[in-house]
Amino acid sequence: MFDRLSSLVIALTLVAVAAIFAGLAGGDALSITLLAAAGAAAAAIVHAAVPGPPPNFDGGTGVPEPEAPPPSLLRHPDFARWADQEREPLIGTADNVVTIANDAAVRLLGRHIVGADIRTAIRHPAATEGLAAADGASPPPPIDLVDFPRSGQRWTLRIAELSRGDRIIFLSDRSAIDAADRMRSDFVANASHELRTPLAAILGYVETLHDLTGETDVPTRRRFLSIIEREARRMQQLVIDLLSISRVEADRFRRPTTPVDLAAIVRTTIAQLQDSEEARPKDIVALPGDTAVPVLGDEAQLAQLVHNIISNALKYGRAGTPVTVELIPEDADRVRLSVSDEGDGIAPDHLPRLTERFYRVDEARSRSVGGTGLGLAIVKHIAERHRGQLDIASEPGKGTRVSVVFPLAA
Numbered sequence: 114m115f116d117r118l119s120s121l122v123i124a125l126t127l128v129a130v131a132a133i134f135a136g137l138a139g140g141d142a143l144s145i146t147l148l149a150a151a152g153a154a155a156a157a158i159v160h161a162a163v164p165g166p167p168p169n170f171d172g173g174t175g176v177p178e179p180e181a182p183p184p185s186l187l188r189h190p191d192f193a194r195w196a197d198q199e200r201e202p203l204i205g206t207a208d209n210v211v212t213i214a215n216d217a218a219v220r221l222l223g224r225h226i227v228g229a230d231i232r233t234a235i236r237h238p239a240a241t242e243g244l245a246a247a248d249g250a251s252p253p254p255p256i257d258l259v260d261f262p263r264s265g266q267r268w269t270l271r272i273a274e275l276s277r278g279d280r281i282i283f284l285s286d287r288s289a290i291d292a293a294d295r296m297r298s299d300f301v302a303n304a305s306h307e308l309r310t311p312l313a314a315i316l317g318y319v320e321t322l323h324d325l326t327g328e329t330d331v332p333t334r335r336r337f338l339s340i341i342e343r344e345a346r347r348m349q350q351l352v353i354d355l356l357s358i359s360r361v362e363a364d365r366f367r368r369p370t371t372p373v374d375l376a377a378i379v380r381t382t383i384a385q386l387q388d389s390e391e392a393r394p395k396d397i398v399a400l401p402g403d404t405a406v407p408v409l410g411d412e413a414q415l416a417q418l419v420h421n422i423i424s425n426a427l428k429y430g431r432a433g434t435p436v437t438v439e440l441i442p443e444d445a446d447r448v449r450l451s452v453s454d455e456g457d458g459i460a461p462d463h464l465p466r467l468t469e470r471f472y473r474v475d476e477a478r479s480r481s482v483g484g485t486g487l488g489l490a491i492v493k494h495i496a497e498r499h500r501g502q503l504d505i506a507s508e509p510g511k512g513t514r515v516s517v518v519f520p521l522a523a
Contacts, residue, residue, distance in 0.1 A: 187212050187279055202284035206231045207277075209244070221262065221284065231282065237261045240270055247272050247280075258284075267291050296470075303471040307351055307485065311344035347485075354487040357417065358470070361494040368409070369499060372522045375406040375415065375448065376440055382419040383438060386427075393427050398435045406440055406448050407522040410499050418495040421488040422452045422515050430454030430512065443518050451516040458509040467505055468493040492517070 186192055187205040193213055196203050202218035204211055204226070211226050211234055218226070226234035232241050235258075243256040256270040266288040273281040318337045325334055379401040387394040408415075426436040434455035441449045459467070459474055466472045471486035489505075496503045496517045507513035 185277065185279055186275055187281075201286065204231065204234075204282040204284075206280045206282065209278075209280075218284070231280075235270070235282075235284075243270065244272070244282075247274070300470055303486075304351075304355060307471065308348060311348045311351075314344045315341050315348075351485045351487075354485045354491065358487055358491050358494060361414065361491060361498065364411075365494060365498050367498075369411045370409055371411070372407050373410045373412045373415065375408045375410070375450070375519065376401045376404065378412060378415050379419050379438060379440060379450065382416050382423065386420070386423060393430075393432055393436070396427065396430070396432075396434065396436050397423065398437045400437065400439045402440055408448070408499070408519050409522045410519075411495075414495045415499070418492050418517070419450070421492050422450075422517075425488055425515070426452050426454035426456075426513070430456035434512075447518050447520055449516050449518045451514060453512060453514040455512040458511055459505075459507040459513055460509055461507075464505055464507060468503070489515075 185207070187207060192205070196205070196213060196215040199215055200217060202221050203215045204218050205213035209231050211229055211231055214222070214224075214227050222234060232244050235241075235244075237258045239256050239258055240261075243253060247253040252274065253272045256272075258268040258270055260266065261268050266286070269285045269287050271283040271285070273283070275281065318341050322334060322337055380399065383397055383399045383401075387397060423436065423438060430436055431454075437451075437453045439449075439451045439453075441451060443449045463474045467474075468489045470490045473486050492515075493503055495501075500520055502518045504516050504518070505513065506516075
């Protein structure tokens with residue numbers, strides 16, 4: 114194969130040779146034929162040197178097809194399958210139109226969001242502003258959706274930019290984390306307050322004692338010392354309860370595996386309360402029965418649970434009225450521990466909060482009887498660890514019943 118320049122030189126040479134032969138022959142028919150043949154050969158050589166069109170792969174026009182754009186991730190069937198396996202809401206958009214929403218997103222926002230504009234599908238001012246501001250050039254920061262979808266809840270919105278204007282939007286529920294943070298900060302604040310109050314009283318009375326002199330101050334000194342002792346014991350009980358609830362929370366994911374007799378634990382705890390300095394020990398009416406009640410449990414924690422429930426009934430029930438302790442078969446697989454008093458009762462709006470740490474219906478009365486505000490919180494955590502169901506029922510003016518249903522050991 115010749116290049117263009119070589120082909121042109123050869124073609125001109127052939128034409129020149131043909132012209133010389135035609136001139137020597139006197140212009141007869143043979144010379145004209147040779148000249149025509151030389152010209153045709155020259156044209157063919159030049160034509161062969163011209164580069165042809167690029168290879169044709171479509172069997173048609175010889176013009177190559179344009180390169181196909183990459184397929185959209187959102188339209189891949191495996192993407193939809195993966196999206197539905199995600200527990201948190203996930204939304205895919207193309208040019209701000211929702212093209213795919215997993216089951217969690219449909220439950221949160223409704224099925225109507227598919228085909229809608231994402232800026233109206235998520236009805237929150239921060240979401241609308243953040244989605245409009247995202248330009249695709251850099252990863253946008255997470256967007257906090259406060260009071261979404263209901264008051265008191267908080268979600269986080271994250272945007273993943275894809276090619277051709279496609280986006281994946283992730284929604285994460287942060288409500289439980291926020292509630293845990295608030296609970297932790299409230300716990301620290303309440304614990305500090307509960308410790309600071311008796312400590313301030315102790316320090317105040319100690320300073321006063323330093324200023325007392327002479328035999329005439331002996332009765333006052335004894336009264337102050339009794340107050341100091343009471344406040345110190347209150348602080349001691351608070352520290353014990355704080356350590357108890359900490360230990361119970363540390364063990365909450367470890368199910369007990371040791372068989373224990375719940376009836377024996379109840380009888381032992383009642384005997385200890387009756388022998389202690391607790392008020393109203395004779396008001397306890399024990400009906401645990403003589404039959405063993407086997408459950409899988411931690412004996413020390415179950416004893417603490419029984420002690421806390423009965424102590425609460427003794428503290429807040431009316432003097433001279435019975436505090437009834439029963440073990441009642443719930444069905445073939447469960448047993449109910451029930452403690453009832455005939456006190457003033459509790460208003461319905463307080464019942465859901467009784468197991469919160471440091472929550473008190475009557476704060477002044479609770480402190481006067483030595484309550485720390487942690488007794489029922491400890492009961493709740495111990496019951497949960499033992500797969501028990503705690504129930505508190507009360508009627509103002511008639512009394513309160515606290516019960517826990519435990520599964521029996523197989």
